[in-house]
Amino acid sequence: MTWTITEFKPKEATREEWDKFHVYRKIRSKEMRPDDPIQPDDEVETQLKMDNPFGESWQFAIYDGDQKISSLGAGVSKPEAPGYESNKHLFNAGASVLTEYRRRGIGKLWLPKVLELMEKTNTTVLTSGAEQEEGHEFLKWVGFEGKSVGAENRLNFKEIDWDMVSQWVAEGPKASPDTKLVFWENRIPEAEWDEYCKAITPVLNTMPFDDLDHGEIVMTPEIMTEMYKHFDVMKGDHHTLITREPDGSISGMTDVAWISSAPTFVYQQFTGVRPDARGRGLGKWLKAYMLDFIKSRYEGIEWISTGNANSNDPMLAINKKLGFKEFKGATIYQIDREKLAARVGELGF
Numbered sequence: 001m002t003w004t005i006t007e008f009k010p011k012e013a014t015r016e017e018w019d020k021f022h023v024y025r026k027i028r029s030k031e032m033r034p035d036d037p038i039q040p041d042d043e044v045e046t047q048l049k050m051d052n053p054f055g056e057s058w059q060f061a062i063y064d065g066d067q068k069i070s071s072l073g074a075g076v077s078k079p080e081a082p083g084y085e086s087n088k089h090l091f092n093a094g095a096s097v098l099t100e101y102r103r104r105g106i107g108k109l110w111l112p113k114v115l116e117l118m119e120k121t122n123t124t125v126l127t128s129g130a131e132q133e134e135g136h137e138f139l140k141w142v143g144f145e146g147k148s149v150g151a152e153n154r155l156n157f158k159e160i161d162w163d164m165v166s167q168w169v170a171e172g173p174k175a176s177p178d179t180k181l182v183f184w185e186n187r188i189p190e191a192e193w194d195e196y197c198k199a200i201t202p203v204l205n206t207m208p209f210d211d212l213d214h215g216e217i218v219m220t221p222e223i224m225t226e227m228y229k230h231f232d233v234m235k236g237d238h239h240t241l242i243t244r245e246p247d248g249s250i251s252g253m254t255d256v257a258w259i260s261s262a263p264t265f266v267y268q269q270f271t272g273v274r275p276d277a278r279g280r281g282l283g284k285w286l287k288a289y290m291l292d293f294i295k296s297r298y299e300g301i302e303w304i305s306t307g308n309a310n311s312n313d314p315m316l317a318i319n320k321k322l323g324f325k326e327f328k329g330a331t332i333y334q335i336d337r338e339k340l341a342a343r344v345g346e347l348g349f
Contacts, residue, residue: 003070003106005113008059010048018045024061024068028096032131033328037262039234046233054081054223056121060113062106070097072110076121077215082223087215091123091337107138112349115340124337125213131330143343144333148210148309153324155304160323162295165288172285178246179282181289186237187228193221196242199250203272208311213334235260239297241290243273243282251277254286258298266294268306271315283318291322 008021022041029038057075061068074093077084095110118126128144130136140146173179188196197219204217231238236259243252252273256266273282294301306324308316 003062003064003109005072005109006061006063008061010045010059020063020066020068021061024071024098027098028071031099037265039259039261043233043261047230050229050233052078053226054078058117060110062109064101069101070106070110071095072113074114074117076123082218082220083216085215089124090127090213090215091118091121091125092127093117094128102134108142108347111142111340111344111347115337115344118337118340125334126337126340127212127332127334129330129332131328136331139333142335143339144335146331147212147334148332149311149329150307150309150332151326151329152305152307153319154306154327155319155322155324157301157303160291164321165291168281168284168288169292171281172289175280176243176282176285179251179280180244181285182242182244183289183293184240184242186239187231188224188238188240190221193224195250196240196253197221197224199242199274200253200270200272203253203274204270206272206275208309210309210311212332231257231259239290239293241286241293243277243286245277250274252282252286254283254290256290256294256304263298264300264302266298266301266304268304278314283314287318287322 008017013021018041022044025044026038029036055075055077057073059074060072062070072093072095074091076091077087079088081087091114093110093114095107097106114126118124126144128139130139172181184192201217201219204219228238230236236257238255238257240253240255242250245251252271254271255269257269258266271283271287273286291304294304304324305327306319308319310316
């Protein structure tokens, strides 16, 4: 059977195209995370139509008649993006095929399209990922190499040891009597953005990346502006807690997100401590205080969800003590453009 690749352009899509798009994403959601809530159609459409000043992206689909059966999403950094120079060689892409259509050679049709886009954008390293066994098998078959292994880890809110959490909250100021907690509920005040971004950027770049070819992560007030636009669309909350040292500097931070379409979930974002401030239990203090806040702020929370590299031993140690368990593992893979081009040629495209 001959399959046709069609580009999906959110700003130009017809109602019929959007309907097919949503049917597909809901089927995939049920395949991947059958018990999780699904974001409303109108929110997804609004977000996908929003301009991204820092990245360029593409979406494509393959149809069987009126049914969308496969999807490709891809993106690169724009020159305006903070950290562009260290990220400009990277091309990110992810594809999926509905379960009933697998083993028919549909996935490999995306390879020449991705190669075409890499040549167009002059990028040299392709990054993708997989959670399901079929995805791992496919990427290895193409010639990708696994570069970083991680997982989505979840904490059952009903199983939290609140006595231990209270103990961690109490121990924090004892170990660091001159360190203060500062809490920003719902949004970080705009007046604090510049200092916060300068503090979190170097800590973000201390995360373990294993063998991944990666660029610098740079947080800026401009990025925060775009981030909060998306939170507004999702009717979401963003809560941030920092530790401030006697000299006024920020030494650690943690932030969580809650969105209205997934009211039983809290999404743990980043938790980090400046290297020179580690060893005082700041990470435990931050996470415990935030859990106490979540308990008082929201009713009906069932899960705290977070993502971690399996090599991030310090953070995993804290999470395991709290009761986080692996929910779904994932591997990030990479392949260089020359190797991809050779494989595309071998396949006869």
